[in-house]
Amino acid sequence: MSDTQAPLLEMYRKMLTIRRFEERCNLLFMQGRIPSTLHLYIGQEAVAVGVCAHLRRDDYVLSTHRPHGHAIAKGVSLNSIMAELHAKATGCCKGKGGSMHVGDMSVGMLPAIAIVGANIPIAAGLALANKRLGTDRVAVAFFGDGASNEGAFHEGVNMAAIWDLPVVFVCENNLYGASTHYSKVSKLENVADRACAYGIPGVVVDGMDVVAVYEVAGEAIQRARQGGGPTLIEAKTYRLCGHSRSDPRNYRSKEEEAFWQARDPIPNLAGRLKAAGLVTDEQLEAIEQEVLAEVDASVAFAEASPSPEPTDALTDVFYTPQEA
Amino acid sequence: MAIKTIVEALREAIAEEMRRDPRVICIGEDIGVEGGWGGAFTVTLGLAEEFGHERVLDTPIAELGLAGVAVGAAIGGLRPIADVQYGDFLFLCMDMLANQAAKMRYMSGGTLTVPLVMRAPVGSTRRGAQHAQSLEAFFTHIPGLKVLAPSTAYDAKGLLKSAVRDDNPVIIFEHKVLYGSKGPRAVEGAISAAGEVPDEEYLVPIGKGVIRRPGRDVTIVGKLLTVYRAMAAAERLAQEGIEAEVIDPRTLVPLDKELILESVRKTGRLVVVEEDNLTGGWAGDIAAMVAEEAFFYLDAPIKRVSAPDVPAPFAPVMEQFYVPSEERVIEAVKWVMGQK
Numbered sequence: 001m002s003d004t005q006a007p008l009l010e011m012y013r014k015m016l017t018i019r020r021f022e023e024r025c026n027l028l029f030m031q032g033r034i035p036s037t038l039h040l041y042i043g044q045e046a047v048a049v050g051v052c053a054h055l056r057r058d059d060y061v062l063s064t065h066r067p068h069g070h071a072i073a074k075g076v077s078l079n080s081i082m083a084e085l086h087a088k089a090t091g092c093c094k095g096k097g098g099s100m101h102v103g104d105m106s107v108g109m110l111p112a113i114a115i116v117g118a119n120i121p122i123a124a125g126l127a128l129a130n131k132r133l134g135t136d137r138v139a140v141a142f143f144g145d146g147a148s149n150e151g152a153f154h155e156g157v158n159m160a161a162i163w164d165l166p167v168v169f170v171c172e173n174n175l176y177g178a179s180t181h182y183s184k185v186s187k188l189e190n191v192a193d194r195a196c197a198y199g200i201p202g203v204v205v206d207g208m209d210v211v212a213v214y215e216v217a218g219e220a221i222q223r224a225r226q227g228g229g230p231t232l233i234e235a236k237t238y239r240l241c242g243h244s245r246s247d248p249r250n251y252r253s254k255e256e257e258a259f260w261q262a263r264d265p266i267p268n269l270a271g272r273l274k275a276a277g278l279v280t281d282e283q284l285e286a287i288e289q290e291v292l293a294e295v296d297a298s299v300a301f302a303e304a305s306p307s308p309e310p311t312d313a314l315t316d317v318f319y320t321p322q323e324a
Numbered sequence: 325m326a327i328k329t330i331v332e333a334l335r336e337a338i339a340e341e342m343r344r345d346p347r348v349i350c351i352g353e354d355i356g357v358e359g360g361w362g363g364a365f366t367v368t369l370g371l372a373e374e375f376g377h378e379r380v381l382d383t384p385i386a387e388l389g390l391a392g393v394a395v396g397a398a399i400g401g402l403r404p405i406a407d408v409q410y411g412d413f414l415f416l417c418m419d420m421l422a423n424q425a426a427k428m429r430y431m432s433g434g435t436l437t438v439p440l441v442m443r444a445p446v447g448s449t450r451r452g453a454q455h456a457q458s459l460e461a462f463f464t465h466i467p468g469l470k471v472l473a474p475s476t477a478y479d480a481k482g483l484l485k486s487a488v489r490d491d492n493p494v495i496i497f498e499h500k501v502l503y504g505s506k507g508p509r510a511v512e513g514a515i516s517a518a519g520e521v522p523d524e525e526y527l528v529p530i531g532k533g534v535i536r537r538p539g540r541d542v543t544i545v546g547k548l549l550t551v552y553r554a555m556a557a558a559e560r561l562a563q564e565g566i567e568a569e570v571i572d573p574r575t576l577v578p579l580d581k582e583l584i585l586e587s588v589r590k591t592g593r594l595v596v597v598e599e600d601n602l603t604g605g606w607a608g609d610i611a612a613m614v615a616e617e618a619f620f621y622l623d624a625p626i627k628r629v630s631a632p633d634v635p636a637p638f639a640p641v642m643e644q645f646y647v648p649s650e651e652r653v654i655e656a657v658k659w660v661m662g663q664k
Binding site (some may be wrong): 035039091092093095096097101103104105106110111115118120121122123125126128129130132133135139150152155156158159162163187200223250316317318319 | 346361381383384386388389390391392393394395396397398399401402404416419420423424428429430431432434435436437468470490491547569613
């Protein structure tokens with residue numbers, strides 16, 4: 001695929017939106033203006049964006065404790081995510097979820113699932129429903145390299161495989177499960193090599209290259225949509241930040257970080273677009289300003305929003321017909 | 325109207341719901357295999373012939389995975405009836421039930437539903453410690469799950485049908501001794517819980533208990549097998565002039581508190597009988613609820629009759645000692661009556 005075929009500028013804008021949104025979250029967190037912890041997606045944006053570019057609103061995305069990028073890529077509004085991070089009643093989970101559970105069912109984004117690996121069988125179940133209900137909707141589960149050693153990975157991928165379910169498993173191998181290097185927890189170089197154990201295709205892709213991700217994901221999603229069953233994609237990527245807000249990153253070298261920093265997917269795509277004559281510096285600057293304005297607006301929305309009432313904690317436990 | 329066992333009543337409930345709603349599916353291990361048992365205790369026997377293997381879905385031996393698939397399927401618009409062969413295996417599904425099914429609606433700010441039913445056989449039946457536990461209390465402790473414990477064929481059918489139609493995750497505990505499974509899956513020491521089941525459609529509402537036997541002197545609350553222990557004890561106590569009221573809550577979450585409180589306000593005495601271990605059990609929770617809400621009606625301390633705090637033993641003599649007996653219920657009643 002040539003650079004002119006993929007929706008490159010849209011993907012660039014989406015990646016930049018995720019990056020600037022999270023940089024702002026980080027700042028707000030450091031200023032003590034948002035509570036909790038944050039697991040930032042900085043560096044991995046090409047994966048969420050390259051995959052979600054193929055998804056329809058009614059397809060499902062299942063995410064992890066590091067969900068902001070997936071949520072934005074799937075179309076959850078910045079306002080509602082920012083308000084959720086601010087613990088406001090207008091948040092996408094009404095303040096009941098927080099950073100690790102952002103989602104919005106109206107755009108097919110489940111509340112993110114912060115138990116490592118648990119979203120894998122659940123994605124298979126959504127795909128089972130899609131198939132049984134006669135739709136061509138697909139489900140995509142994003143998870144990290146750490147999740148590939150959970151029993152839930154084995155059980156979920158296997159069931160999806162034996163029933164040819166319309167689901168795509170996207171492993172974002174960022175080399176570290178928290179602080180533990182992937183090489184310490186697997187004899188295999190690639191998570192994707194495990195696909196053969198389930199009789200499904202496994203593909204390794206450069207997760208720092210949104211065009212490469214877009215291409216591989218397109219095939220897998222089309223295959224799932226057409227009844228060809230699941231695919232395991234492994235995107236080789238890197239967190240250009242700590243695991244969470246309390247991580248000084250002493251377990252990895254400055255050289256390693258510099259190697260990956262040079263592969264940052266956002267400036268790289270900008271460079272490619274400019275070299276190909278597809279975008280000018282002025283256009284890039286205009287996108288930057290538009291994205292920053294959108295992020296500013298989300299913060300203003302969140303700050304102006306009301307907090308939930310303490311007793312709102314008591315609602316939404318059970319569905320009751322009166323709520324309908 | 326015909327006399328049916330709990331197994332037959334459950335099977336009929338599932339078949340009726342599957343005929344009524346194409347979104348209802350069964351998912352579990354060994355539930356639809358030709359020549360198989362139809363689930364560990366024959367509940368799903370023959371259903372695959374009517375509904376096909378797409379709707380009676382045999383899974384790998386992978387309880388976490390099947391529970392997770394059922395959770396996802398429920399969010400995605402199906403109404404799965406999942407089951408495990410033995411309730412003890414629910415511990416393998418614990419993340420899916422406790423962290424996912426129970427919390428997903430809440431975490432979403434009330435924007436999704438998880439209409440999942442999970443069936444689980446419980447009770448000690450000479451299979452040793454890992455095929456015997458009564459796990460009801462664990463699940464009553466998890467906000468977001470409804471917990472059912474039918475002790476009769478009538479209730480089993482009506483409650484399972486209500487569970488399938490409920491938009492929340494529901495765990496339904498079924499007692500192996502009460503099932504009435506036949507053939508090679510029959511349970512030794514079985515008690516007949518068979519009863520009249522109407523031919524016409526009916527539902528048993530979730531959250532409503534029943535008085536199995538009225539009485540003025542003491543309230544005995546039991547569930548599943550211990551309802552029968554309480555009833556047998558009450559018959560013998562009646563011969564000595566003690567009239568026990570036996571209450572079967574049928575639903576543990578939400579609990580019909582008022583039924584229990586009303587009875588205690590009348591009798592002034594409470595014995596709670598369950599097959600689970602004593603510490604952290606359901607009986608303690610009922611006792612605490614009554615102590616908080618009806619203390620001044622009590623004429624005597626509350627008594628719990630539970631299994632001791634040990635794993636379920638295998639040897640029949642030890643197992644009989646472990647599972648609360650009629651005699652232990654009688655002894656507890658006499659104690660609260662001040663006769664011992």
